[in-house]
Amino acid sequence: MPLPLQVAISLLAFVAAACLLLTGKVAAIAGYHIVFAVGILPLILAAMAHFVPVLTRSGTPHRAVRFIPLAALAGGFLAVQYFVFPQMAPVGHYLGAIVAGSAAATFALWALHLRRKSIGTPHPCLDWYFAALACLLIGLCAILAGYWLPGQRAALRLLHLHMNTLGFIGITALGTLQVLLPTAAQKPDPDVGIRMRLHLKWVVAGTLLTAVTVAWQPKLAWIGLAVLALPLAAIFEAWLRLYRPRIFALHGAIPSLAAALFGYLMVLSLGAANGYFHSGFNLIAAFIVAFLMPLVTGAVSYLLPLWLRPGKQTEWHLAMRRNMGFASSARALILLAGGLMAGLGVEAGWALALFALGTFVAQIILALASAPQVAK
Numbered sequence: 001m002p003l004p005l006q007v008a009i010s011l012l013a014f015v016a017a018a019c020l021l022l023t024g025k026v027a028a029i030a031g032y033h034i035v036f037a038v039g040i041l042p043l044i045l046a047a048m049a050h051f052v053p054v055l056t057r058s059g060t061p062h063r064a065v066r067f068i069p070l071a072a073l074a075g076g077f078l079a080v081q082y083f084v085f086p087q088m089a090p091v092g093h094y095l096g097a098i099v100a101g102s103a104a105a106t107f108a109l110w111a112l113h114l115r116r117k118s119i120g121t122p123h124p125c126l127d128w129y130f131a132a133l134a135c136l137l138i139g140l141c142a143i144l145a146g147y148w149l150p151g152q153r154a155a156l157r158l159l160h161l162h163m164n165t166l167g168f169i170g171i172t173a174l175g176t177l178q179v180l181l182p183t184a185a186q187k188p189d190p191d192v193g194i195r196m197r198l199h200l201k202w203v204v205a206g207t208l209l210t211a212v213t214v215a216w217q218p219k220l221a222w223i224g225l226a227v228l229a230l231p232l233a234a235i236f237e238a239w240l241r242l243y244r245p246r247i248f249a250l251h252g253a254i255p256s257l258a259a260a261l262f263g264y265l266m267v268l269s270l271g272a273a274n275g276y277f278h279s280g281f282n283l284i285a286a287f288i289v290a291f292l293m294p295l296v297t298g299a300v301s302y303l304l305p306l307w308l309r310p311g312k313q314t315e316w317h318l319a320m321r322r323n324m325g326f327a328s329s330a331r332a333l334i335l336l337a338g339g340l341m342a343g344l345g346v347e348a349g350w351a352l353a354l355f356a357l358g359t360f361v362a363q364i365i366l367a368l369a370s371a372p373q374v375a376k
Contacts, residue, residue: 002066003047003307004304004308006046006069007304009038010043010296011360011361013038014292014357015358015361017035018031018353018354019354021347022347022350026083033080035292036164036169037076038073038076038077040169040292041075041076041100042070042076043296044132044168045069045107046066047303048107048111049065053114054123056115056118058114061110071100072099072103074099075096076096077096078095078096079092079096080096094143101137101140101141104136108133111130124193124197124200125176125178127197128174128176128200129175132167132171132175135164135171136163138159139159139161139168143156143160158215159211159214161284162210165287166207167207167211170203171204174203174231174235175196178196180299180302180303181257182243184252184302185242185254187242189242195234199234202228202231206224206225206226206228207228208224209224211224213275214275220275222272222275225272229265229268232264235261236265239258239261251325252325252328253302253325256294256295256301256325256329257294257299259298259332260291260298263289263295263336263339266291266343267287270283270343280345282343282344283343285349286340289339289353290342291339293339293353293357294332294335297335298328300324301321301325301360302321304320308320316371320368320371323366324360324364334353335352335353338350338352339353
């Protein structure tokens with residue numbers, strides 16, 4: 001599937017979920033699956049298909065690989081159909097898990113094949129992708145296991161949730177951010193390779209500890225969250241040392257990308273408080289608004305021009321990035337505020353998210369409309 005089309009589907013999924021959750025037209029779990037299963041899973045696989053050949057110094061991926069995100073999208077629609085129309089699709093979530101899991105496993109085998117054929121040592125970000133895919137498969141298997149273990153179904157759902165969010169999405173995002181932000185800043189991070197090799201084990205350990213303890217011993221969830229916070233502190237320190245002026249700039253992709261990392265830390269903090277004090281925070285909403293939305297808008301504002309017109313970077317690409325990154329710091333602050341509000345159970349947080357997304361979509365449309373004039 002072409003990446004620009006998947007970007008459009010992902011942004012539409014964000015907007016649709018926010019509207020449905022604000023109006024109460026569907027159950028919250030249906031809105032969340034619209035975001036994760038339809039908007040994010042296929043987008044991540046499509047983006048990985050773009051990055052893995054670069055990380056392994058390989059050629060253009062085979063055409064068949066482009067259909068893997070499409071298969072994951074089909075699995076996502078099956079899952080959403082179950083939560084919206086459970087009578088029509090009584091086993092849709094199981095079928096969706098099987099289809100999405102098969103797509104992820106096929107993708108992992110393809111990436112492993114490229115790793116073995118790689119010229120030289122692959123970039124360490126590739127190992128983060130493998131860890132993320134393993135978390136996704138564990139999370140999907142947890143849902144399938146609930147069919148045979150009905151007494152453990154509630155705990156397995158929590159395991160599924162955290163292996164997919166903190167695991168698949170979180171590890172993918174943290175790995176990509178450490179490569180993407182220096183690229184967007186056009187200033188290398190000399191220690192990023194060493195840091196990524198050292199920190200992967202802590203990120204994986206923190207994710208597994210968090211997922212298992214939340215499912216069966218929620219008062220101990222802070223241990224895994226504390227382990228996860230250690231690599232974040234090192235990333236923050238490096239970014240503030242190298243990119244401070246760009247992080248606090250008014251425009252560009254970097255403020256949004258940095259805000260996503262701060263949003264991730266916010267979610268971890270709320271999760272630690274929720275697990276220990278049983279505060280009733282809506283951590284999924286905070287994760288979507290404060291972390292995923294800044295991440296996707298920041299990454300899209302930098303990468304979409306490249307995906308639309310691969311090859312040599314021109315004034316057209318610069319103009320597109322300039323238009324899409326306009327006032328990104330304000331958008332990032334709105335999303336962080338909205339994420340905190342949504343995490344605390346205030347529905348107005350979704351309204352802020354919808355406003356920020358609406359302005360970003362408008363910026364994309366205006367950027368595309370003015371692109372021919374820039375090209376001339």
